[in-house]
Amino acid sequence: MNVADLGLPVDVPSTALFTDHYELTMLQAALRGGTADRHSVFEVFTRRLPEGRRYGVVAGTGRVLDAVENFRFDTGVLDFLRERDVVDEPTLQWLADYRFSGDIWGYPEGEVYFPGSPVLRVEGSFAECVLLETVILSILNHDSAIAAAASRMSSAAGDRPLIEMGARRTHELAAVAASRAAYVGGFATTSDLAAGFRYGIPTVGTSAHAFTLIHDTERDAFRAQVDSLGKGTTLLVDTYDVQEAVKMAVEIAGPELGAVRIDSGDLLLVAHRVRQQLDELGAENTKIVVTSDLDEYAIASLAASPVDAYGVGTQLVTGSGHPTCSMVYKLVARAESADPKAPLVPVAKKSAGGKTSIGGRKWAARRPDADGVAEAEVVGTGAVPEELADRQLLVELVKGGEVVAREPLDAVRERHIAARDGLPLSATQLSRGEPVIPTEYV
Structure with a gap:
């Protein structure tokens, strides 16, 4: 895989600068403060669907995998950071060896999602996971918005x-x-x-x-x-x-x-x-x-x-009026210390204004009704109920830093059609409404 395959100009050596300045300053402070190596769990989700939409569509996962593989701080990138005095020299030395070595799970591309669905889960040290926030959100927010508009249009077109x-x-x-x-x-x-x-x-x-x-x-x-x-x-x-x-x-x-x-x-x-x-x-x-x-x-x-x-x-x-999905990338669990055996502790933002989140590493499953039609998106942090064990939605995408789930785009396209067909018929109505199935937390 080379940079051209990502849709980037050929003179861009990596995806490492497709990030925000504060990702690197957080890294520097974490390295100095001793929290950089704490095992962490980040999740991508949206608190709500765009107004009037009945479901969302996960798209861009394949591009995310490419971006993670190409997230490298080469000499040119490091020189830029050094010249701008973005981070200190010890942090630059750490970045020079950066390779994501953690695990990523997520909804398979083409699947539908709802408010609270953990569409992507990134696990590893705080340092290596926090750097990926911006590029992951940039891809998923854009591509999922376009795919959702496309899905509505293709449903209307028959x-x-x-x-x-x-x-x-x-x-x-x-x-x-x-x-x-x-x-x-x-x-x-x-x-x-x-x-x-x-x-x-x-x-x-x-x-x-x-x-x-x-x-x-x-x-x-x-x-x-x-x-x-x-x-x-x-x-x-x-x-x-x-x-x-x-x-x-x-x-x-x-x-x-x-x-x-x-x-x-x-x-x-x-x-x-x-x-x-x-x-x-x-x-x-x-x-x-x-x-x-x-x-x-x-x-x-x-x-x-x-x-x-x-x-x-x-x-x-332009996403037919909704150019983004408002997905966020939040830390939901972290280890008590840098000790590899340290237990995970759920963490969550609790501020006012509708931006609260739920802590803990989550699983998700879609519960069907008696006719096999989806009736609820079930999200939990504990044991998966036996009746939902074979209905789980997250699949392994990256294991130990290695991509394990690349697939042809046609397979993704077919998955979306099947996922949409598994929703209640009202999902394809163009009139404004609430999500076609509720999200239940257990």
């Missing part, structure tokens, strides 16, 4: 495929991560070639309005595209007059025309008119693709229309 096409609406590196998260959430393809290269996601694309406008006539543009890409291509028909463009497209490509794309106007009305026109022209198999600032609500509104696929950009890569 069997119709979704194309991710939001690269131009976000940061160039975030676009690659967003494409991956969208694929986890149910999208079929992406327009982003970097995402295709790094993650094997199928890529698609044909032409934009500029291609039509650079030609003297729309007919010339269609002819050039069909000659180059074949009759199965998708022609963009809303540059000038949609009705004339559709007629022209079929004249040029014949009934073998692959698809037409509509990017403006009243999509419901235009799609019905275009479908009727295509059928009358003998192009019954030509598909209709719609784009134009779609979100899950717009997609749902087109359910009764003769649309065959949707292209989604801005709303997807």
Whole structure:
């Protein structure tokens, strides 16, 4: 695995600086104070779902594993920290040998989660675990937000495929991560070639309005595209007059025309008119693709229309109004001393303002009802009830610093579909509501 696989510029040597200044100053103080080697347990969770959402989607786990592996303080990074006087020399010497050697457990990527779900658990010395807080949260908060929006959109789309096409609406590196998260959430393809290269996601694309406008006539543009890409291509028909463009497209490509794309106007009305026109022209198999600032609500509104696929950009890569999941990384248990045999003590923040947390290393299980449908997310710190023993959600991801749970992205995507299907039917409703199942603490 190299840095390019993470979606980083090739001149970035590691992920170690994808962190906050205070992570390193905490480390320095812990090293001086004698608490750095205390065994610690950190957990990632969210206290609430974004307003109106019924469930969350765990995404970015694979990228987290890559980031942990590449969390190295090489000479260039150490020189930067030294020049800025971020930490002292003994701390720099400690960082020079940093390799995460602990254990990480978590919900498998693609799984759904709810308030309080311990979606990731990081164990090791305080020093090695605290450094990973920012990069882990950065990845999980972004990717899970995109995957949740994608899941809602794919549920609204039903069997119709979704194309991710939001690269131009976000940061160039975030676009690659967003494409991956969208694929986890149910999208079929992406327009982003970097995402295709790094993650094997199928890529698609044909032409934009500029291609039509650079030609003297729309007919010339269609002819050039069909000659180059074949009759199965998708022609963009809303540059000038949609009705004339559709007629022209079929004249040029014949009934073998692959698809037409509509990017403006009243999509419901235009799609019905275009479908009727295509059928009358003998192009019954030509598909209709719609784009134009779609979100899950717009997609749902087109359910009764003769649309065959949707292209989604801005709303997807911004989480459809919720660009983060508000996940936090909290210390929930720590050893009484640096002695490897010292017992763990639960710890938790108890301040006011809705930011309290529950101490102790946690397990989680999803309890089904008599019909096998999920009815509760059960989270506990003691023994796992016998009836939930085979329903536990956390799996081992890293053991002794070594990644043990890499898996193909297609497997993650399939897991999400199965997890979503295991929730009550109301989970897929787009109307605002509470989490579809409650979180119970035992």
